[in-house]
Amino acid sequence: MTDFASLLVPDRGQPAHVLHIVRAAGFDEWLNAQPERVRAAVAAASFKAKPGEFALIPGNKADDWSAALGVGDTATPWDLAPAAARLPEGHYRLPDGHPGIAALGWLLAQHRFDRYKQAEPMPQRVLLSGDPARIEESVALARAVAMVRDLVDTPANDMGPAELQGAVEDVANQHGASTRTTRGDGLEQGFPMIAAVGRAAVPARAPRLVELEWGDPAHPRIAIVGKGVCFDSGGLDIKPGSGMRLMKKDMGGAAHALALADLIMAARLPVRLHLLIPAVENAIAGDAMRPGDILPSRKGLSVEIANTDAEGRLILGDALAKAAEGDGGIRPELIVDFATLTGAARVALGPELPALFGNDEALVAALLAAGREVRDPLWQLPLWPGYRDMLKSDVADLNNAPDGGFAGSITAGLFLEKFVPADLPWLHLDTFAWNPSAKPGRPKGGAALGLRAVWAMLENRYTPDRD
Known part of the structure; x- marks a missing residue:
């Protein structure tokens, strides 16, 4: 992975070129304060401080130059x-010293995923x-975001359930x-929906539940859950x-959850x-689950399979039920899950804005505020109780995929809600985990969306009392 620590270092008076950050609204004021040679160089470069515009400014000596960068009127990473x-x-x-939240973009603009394609030296x-x-x-934030990108960008032939377990x-x-790690008979008996989703990929890519525990048992218990569908054929x-x-x-939720766990442990929060990652491949074989099948669940609810392509909520249901049980009678005081769960969320909010659901309005408000603080936005959608009837089945407790497609991200959230006790604060992020087109610091490919917001909230x- 990129050595981010070598790209942002303490200023001890080393020789360096000055990088001027110029906001469009303050361009004229900045320009008028510059000497004539700077104004001439800026004019020659047609620099107007529009976001992303860039100009090199010569100095009195060959190596005595600076640069100017145009940015928007609101600071962003x-x-x-x-x-x-x-x-x-x-x-x-x-x-002005430290770059603030813009340090993240400085670092990540110099990160490359080069596992399969040799790149020019940076x-x-x-x-x-x-x-x-x-x-x-x-540096820790940049490493976490890069971890998400690298895990998501790795193709399924090198990132199956076993490899995801290895990453944890x-x-x-x-x-x-x-x-x-629970697999085989233990998975069948304890986590039957995870086992059913992944059984068509046995034995080479067998399903499993991977759990991590860390920290002082006397501290508040929290659970982080990530959807780990390493490939989804439907x-x-x-x-x-x-x-x-x-x-x-489709394992982007697991990538987010693991990167968040890494941040938590590195900072010794x-x-x-308790990290839980159900890792499966939704494959096709003679023993694949079928539309119309009825599955048991760890929670004790029976689930009718209306659509085998609505598998993420199944594996999350078992994992959420386990997370809610806690350990030794001590339940978590909150649960957060990340999942690339529904196309409906992307239709509603596009690729950059994760849908946020939660059963505790104070916790939801805290996460939305944290997202605004670190410029990692989320948008709350409701766990609308009027849509719970859409999950009804004639032959089971729940239906995994209501007909009609209405409110698809909401009904998926309502499905997950059935596996979390009503009195246990829970947040669900339906994130895309992908940039469909490149932007500065954000290449096309895997993306961490919602990760920094949850970390800031925690x-x-x-x-x-931290500074």
Whole structure:
């Protein structure tokens, strides 16, 4: 992975080129304060400080040059990304010290997924920070986002249930956490919906539930759950080829959950963490689950399968039920799940805006506020009680895919709600985990959407006195 720590370092007076951040609304004021040679260079470059515009400004000596970057009127994590991708190799300094939230874009603009394709060597562009205390936080966030991107970008032939289990174990080993994996007969008996979704991929890509535990048992217990469908063919309700093309990303929820767990453990957040990742491949074989099948669940509810392509909610249902049980009689005080769950959420909100559901309005409000704070937006959709009847089945307790397609993301959320006790605060993020087109600092491919918001909310909740 990219060595982000080498790209953002303390400012100890090292020689560096100045990088001027110029907001469009303040362009004239900035320009009028510059010497004539700077104004001439800016005019020659047709620089007007529009977002993303970039200009090199010569100095009195050959190596005495600076640069100007146009940004929008509101600070974002991606303000520095265009410069980080285009500047020559070297060290740079901002006149105002630490880049704030824009440090993330500086770092991630220099990250590449190069597991399968040799890339040109990246020139190392180092930013000097005047606030050493914030460097570690910025680097940790960049590593977490890059982890999500790399896991999602890895194709299913190299990121099946076993490999996803291995990724969890690698993170656990880094932080002294414990793991356990349930598969085979134990999965059939304890987590029957996870087993049913993944049984067509047995034996080579057998389904499993991977769990991680970390932290002081005396601290508040929290549970993080991530949907780990490593590839989704749709099952017998098979997807068309165009719908299958990106289904390596259907484990994006698991990638978010694992990256969040890594942040929690690296920061030593005072919590008792329980991470749960149901890892499966929704394949097609003679023993694949069928439309019309009725599955038992860990919760004790029976579920009629109306559509085998609505499998993510099944594996999450069993995992949520387990998360809610807690350990030794101690339940978690909150559960957060991430899932690439419904196309309906993307139709409603597009690729950049995760749909947020929750059964605790104070917790939802805290997460929305955290998302605004770190510029990682979410949009709340309701767990509308009037739609619960859509989940009714004539022959089982629940139907996994209501007919008609109305309110698809809401009915999926209502399905998951059945597996969480009403008095246990729970948040569900229906995220896309993918950038369909490249932007500065955000290449086409895997994307972390909602991760930073949840991390900020947890930091605010469990370390309220931090600087």
